[in-house]
Amino acid sequence: MxxxxxxxxxxxxxxxxxxxxxxxxxxxxxxxxxxxxxxxxxxxxxxxxxxxxxxxxxxxxxxxxxxxxxxxxxxxxxxxxxxxxxxxxxxxxxxxxxxxxxxxxxxxxxxxxxxxxxxxxxxxxxxxxxxxxxxxxxxxxxxRMALKELSAPLIPVFEKVSVMPLVGTIDTERAKLIMENVLDGIIEHRSQVVLIDITGVPVVDTMVAHHLIQTAEAIRLVGAECILVGIRPEIAQTIVNLGIDLSKFRTKSSLRRGVETGLELTQRKIIKIENDDERIDSR
Structure with a gap:
């Protein structure tokens, strides 16, 4: 200047x-x-x-x-x-x-x-x-990095039983990451039962339900069984009001019930021993 x-x-x-x-x-x-x-x-x-x-x-x-x-x-x-x-x-x-x-x-x-x-x-x-x-x-x-972190990897909790906890809103991009992670995790951990925990998902609308159904179908196609857990009363009411059909896969109200079902499907169960501690019994 x-x-x-x-x-x-x-x-x-x-x-x-x-x-x-x-x-x-x-x-x-x-x-x-x-x-x-x-x-x-x-x-x-x-x-x-x-x-x-x-x-x-x-x-x-x-x-x-x-x-x-x-x-x-x-x-x-x-x-x-x-x-x-x-x-x-x-x-x-x-x-x-x-x-x-x-x-x-x-x-x-x-x-x-x-x-x-x-x-x-x-x-x-x-x-x-x-x-x-x-x-x-x-x-x-x-x-985007936080999104990938929220799309948590499949976590093996017991042999052949894995959990994928979901937190936050699920959109199309995140649903794609969830499906990729769960399918890769099933192969890596040799999972037979996959629990998808939606306790931390604030809203389940038609789009979210559609993504969950697609994921469950993909899990079935790779030889595992999907159990949807963490369905809160308000979420259950929304699903019914929207006429969403989730009958294609099992649903449980809590993660504990889902784990118990997963163990039963893999020929195991939780039993109590004399000192009231719990353990897994394989048959």
Missing amino acids: QPSIVEMIYTQKQDIISDWLSEINNVMPSGLAKKIPNEASDETNKKFVELIIESLELTEEAATEKLNEFAQHLIYLGWPLSYFTQGMQAFRRVLLETMSSMESISSKKVFETFYEIETWVDSIINQIADEYSGSWESTIHLQ
Whole structure:
């Protein structure tokens, strides 16, 4: 940027900051203004405009680093991208108004420097937008990793008996992962009985039931038997009201009952010994 423009900005620094703070308060997103106390908002606004002006003295690399650090902090606190874009647009308006009002700058000079200011402000907007984009991509990646973790692997609890606990909402993508994990687990653990525990699934609608039926059918095709456990009363009522047919595979109200049934299907049962401890008896 031309030294004359930088000098003008620093000469009028206090007026520019004052005018920008008034502008940014007018364009602050209403939802954000309600969530953030006035003192915190004013302090952040002042830091933002001072950082913008100070970046003129820094190298491009140092300015980028400082702006990214500031943006990352506000992203973490939940500030929207619109705060930065509208704030930078307001800053551009203030600069041009300040420059236009100075008698020492000719109209021709204003026109010549307009492009430089536009380029500078747009570069900052693009930089912050890129930072937000990177943050969103990182968040999406972490969510996908969490999704895979929630799609728990098949857990062998006894010989030939395995459990897959499900937690959270089941959508099409997650249902695909569940089926892949359960089929791979059956082969790996040589499971004959698979318990699918839906205690942690908040809602079982037609789509979720369809995915469960598909999974149960796939389990049957690889030579194992599926038992659906953890059906709460409200889930049972929903299944009945929706007319969903789960008669193709066994259902049990709790994981314990499911384990007992699984042991019976593999010719074993839980018995009590004299000291009241329980053990597995194989016949």
